[in-house]
Amino acid sequence: MPSQQKPLNLAKELQQKFPAEVLSTLREVGKVASQMGVTAYAVGGFVRDLLLGTPTLDIDIVVEGNGIALAQKLSQIWQVDLTVHERFLTATLHWRLKEPKSASTPAPTHACALSRLDIATARKERYPNPAALPEVEPASIFDDLWRRDFTINAMAICLDPKRFGELVDPTGGFNDLRQGVIRVLHKRSFVDDPTRIFRAVRYEQRFDFEIERKTLQLIRHARNESLLTKLSRDRIKHELWRILQERDPTKPMRRLSELRILPVIAPELCVTKKRLEWMRRTNEWLNWFAEKFPEKPLEREWALLLPLLPTVEAVNSFSQRYQLGESERECGLALLKALKRRTPKRPSNWVRWLNPLPLEAALVLAAKRSSPNDLLWQRYFLEWRWTRPDITGEDLKACGIAGRAISVGLQAALAVKLDEGADAHKQLEVALRRAQPYRTLRR
Numbered sequence: 001m002p003s004q005q006k007p008l009n010l011a012k013e014l015q016q017k018f019p020a021e022v023l024s025t026l027r028e029v030g031k032v033a034s035q036m037g038v039t040a041y042a043v044g045g046f047v048r049d050l051l052l053g054t055p056t057l058d059i060d061i062v063v064e065g066n067g068i069a070l071a072q073k074l075s076q077i078w079q080v081d082l083t084v085h086e087r088f089l090t091a092t093l094h095w096r097l098k099e100p101k102s103a104s105t106p107a108p109t110h111a112c113a114l115s116r117l118d119i120a121t122a123r124k125e126r127y128p129n130p131a132a133l134p135e136v137e138p139a140s141i142f143d144d145l146w147r148r149d150f151t152i153n154a155m156a157i158c159l160d161p162k163r164f165g166e167l168v169d170p171t172g173g174f175n176d177l178r179q180g181v182i183r184v185l186h187k188r189s190f191v192d193d194p195t196r197i198f199r200a201v202r203y204e205q206r207f208d209f210e211i212e213r214k215t216l217q218l219i220r221h222a223r224n225e226s227l228l229t230k231l232s233r234d235r236i237k238h239e240l241w242r243i244l245q246e247r248d249p250t251k252p253m254r255r256l257s258e259l260r261i262l263p264v265i266a267p268e269l270c271v272t273k274k275r276l277e278w279m280r281r282t283n284e285w286l287n288w289f290a291e292k293f294p295e296k297p298l299e300r301e302w303a304l305l306l307p308l309l310p311t312v313e314a315v316n317s318f319s320q321r322y323q324l325g326e327s328e329r330e331c332g333l334a335l336l337k338a339l340k341r342r343t344p345k346r347p348s349n350w351v352r353w354l355n356p357l358p359l360e361a362a363l364v365l366a367a368k369r370s371s372p373n374d375l376l377w378q379r380y381f382l383e384w385r386w387t388r389p390d391i392t393g394e395d396l397k398a399c400g401i402a403g404r405a406i407s408v409g410l411q412a413a414l415a416v417k418l419d420e421g422a423d424a425h426k427q428l429e430v431a432l433r434r435a436q437p438y439r440t441l442r443r
Helices: 011-017 020-035 045-052 067-078 141-146 173-179 196-207 213-224 233-244 250-258 273-292 300-308 312-321 326-338 347-354 359-369 375-382 393-398 404-420 424-438
Strands: 039-043 060-064 080-085 090-097 116-121 123-126 135-138 156-158
Touching: 011 020, 011 045, 020 039, 020 067, 039 045, 039 141, 045 156, 045 173, 060 067, 060 141, 067 080, 067 090, 067 116, 123 141, 196 213, 196 233, 196 250, 233 250, 233 300, 250 273, 273 300, 273 359, 273 375, 300 326, 300 359, 312 326, 326 359, 347 375, 347 404, 359 375, 393 404, 393 424, 404 424
Parallel strands: 060 116
Antiparallel strands: 039 060, 039 156, 080 090, 090 116, 123 135
């Protein structure tokens, strides 16, 4: 982190940390804004992460002036898509290049490492009621920064050509960042928006910071005043899912439990040392599986919560509370049932035990019984789960097998293939013998 100067200029850090095309894009934003008589700033997490030495391409631009007009102008210049949200004075540029309107129109030439750029008019907010969505109106960059959640997110970098790289820090975010402190900007912060409680914990645990004393008192006050219950379940679920997307979700979950937030939003969750360790290993297994099978989607957040849901009642209640789908609920119930069985020895018994489970439940069960270094469990996910017999139902039908006997025969064929490495001829022989009681002769 650079040593502080007055005013601190981060142009050098921007040049060192970002590709040339990203830096050029930021400079052009500042130049076009200046030509329109307004001033553009990069703000929020982009500035925080740059100062922490972990730069991100998730860039938010705030404009002292008409941010939507600037976005429209840049969209025309760069020939990129634009989405406008008039109510919130915001717009988003999308780097999916537009097709030329005609043969005489040149193809878009602006290329950038960014996939999107969010641009907003500098604004201040008014909360008509606690936990309500805010009403916004245009304001200065200082008003815009003072409305934010924490000081470390309330910094901006000026993009104007005459001040490019200059840090704007009215709330003391730079010093709090150096000291590792999470601090709100005013005492009504959690009253206005109780979801900031989740973000405070998330940032504290992600950066290994500490929520400062007065902010901690305000969190406890908001909890005691039941402000979290004023939030919609969708907003709570959104914040909870974002916590579960952290690199190590056990840390913020433990902290939420310590602050007695979880009993308010999800009393079904049982947070103990053993269950958090199970959750940690689940995260490891999910990461392992995603690396091996990047094309197979997983409901990561739900899988990470399953170790904290100890009973059928807990699974049903949490699923109902947050209006999860029937597939998620059944996944949780299937896991609880499968946990009652011992780990088998024969591969065919592994398949009978685990293949009926959704992938998420099987991975959570693996985390309960092993680590991703366990070669036997690895073999199940890499090989056994996907193994199929070398004969088909049509082969059995040709031998006079019908109805349920086909399923019985195929299961037997798969078992002998897994357990003995049998070839197709042997598989067919075993399948016919096992299906014999169901055999129907066709003339």
